[in-house]
Ligand SMILES: CC[C@H](O)CC(=O)C(=O)O
């Protein structure tokens with residue numbers, strides 16, 4: 001495979017953060033310990049641990065965590081000899097207070113996440129993370145929903161605040177390979193920092209999209225083992241590793257250890273198998289935030305609706321992360337219209 005970068009590929013395993021949505025934020029410290037230890041032993045570069053909606057996400061709006069995320073971060077740091085523990089922070093949900101606490105517990109990287117058009121709200125947290133001696137990356141969510149020049153403009157803002165990498169984050173799993181190619185290629189031509197890619201597998205193209213991103217020069221890549229991430233999950237880490245190996249790309253992570261982790265530790269933890277269900281498919285198709293899936297299913301059960309109709313309407317209204325309350329409003333409206341018909 002011809003790559004447009006000579007920098008090494010660094011993987012971030014997101015199952016202990018993006019997978020928190022799937023687990024309804026009920027991870028136990030024991031589960032985090034086991035998964036983090038196995039990832040560290042397999043040679044994973046970064047392991048992200050936080051509430052699914054990032055630091056400070058444990059609220060009624062997003063779902064309360066069973067165990068305080070600081071305890072989970074501390075547990076992961078203790079379980080790791082070599083891997084760096086990372087955290088996600090969405091400004092407004094997480095604050096500088098939580099960021100400092102996570103750093104004090106040993107988190108070495110923060111990914112500051114904003115909607116793709118709102119990079120300006122990341123300045124304070126990126127600056128602070130750098131001052132605290134952490135690595136700081138920008139994470140532009142719902143990247144399918146903005147034109148390429150907008151994405152580039154916003155990524156450049158994050159770079160100007162001190163971000164050392166910026167991610168194209170396909171939160172809805174809606175991007176197609178040619179759209180990933182144009183986004184990564186445009187960023188490569190405009191930025192001096194590394195480019196990352198975070199996929200969701202709602203349209204079954206996460207691995208393919210990730211390969212395109214790598215070809216175009218992305219060097220920071222996300223995956224979730226056994227697809228333990230919101231919606232249909234992310235790029236399945238162990239599958240990506242096998243594919244990269246076939247392509248002759250050694251990223252220094254043990255494929256068999258990752259397969260064993262997937263099979264023996266993660267699969268038994270899952271509330272249901274991570275597959276492309278009608279719910280996750282509709283999210284990729286309609287361009288909806290993957291983390292909205294369970295909220296929409298709950299609202300559908302409550303109002304006697306098909307969750308797909310709620311998700312499609314949410315997609316039309318271009319809801320962004322943090323607007324989970326809109327799901328209930330939409331469900332109530334749809335139920336009212338149904339009664340009137
Ligand atoms: C709600 C935060 C979200 O899960 C972050 C993320 O992983 C994404 O946008 O894909």
Ligand SMILES: [Mn+2]
Nearest residue numbers: 018171229230
């Ligand atoms: Mn995600």
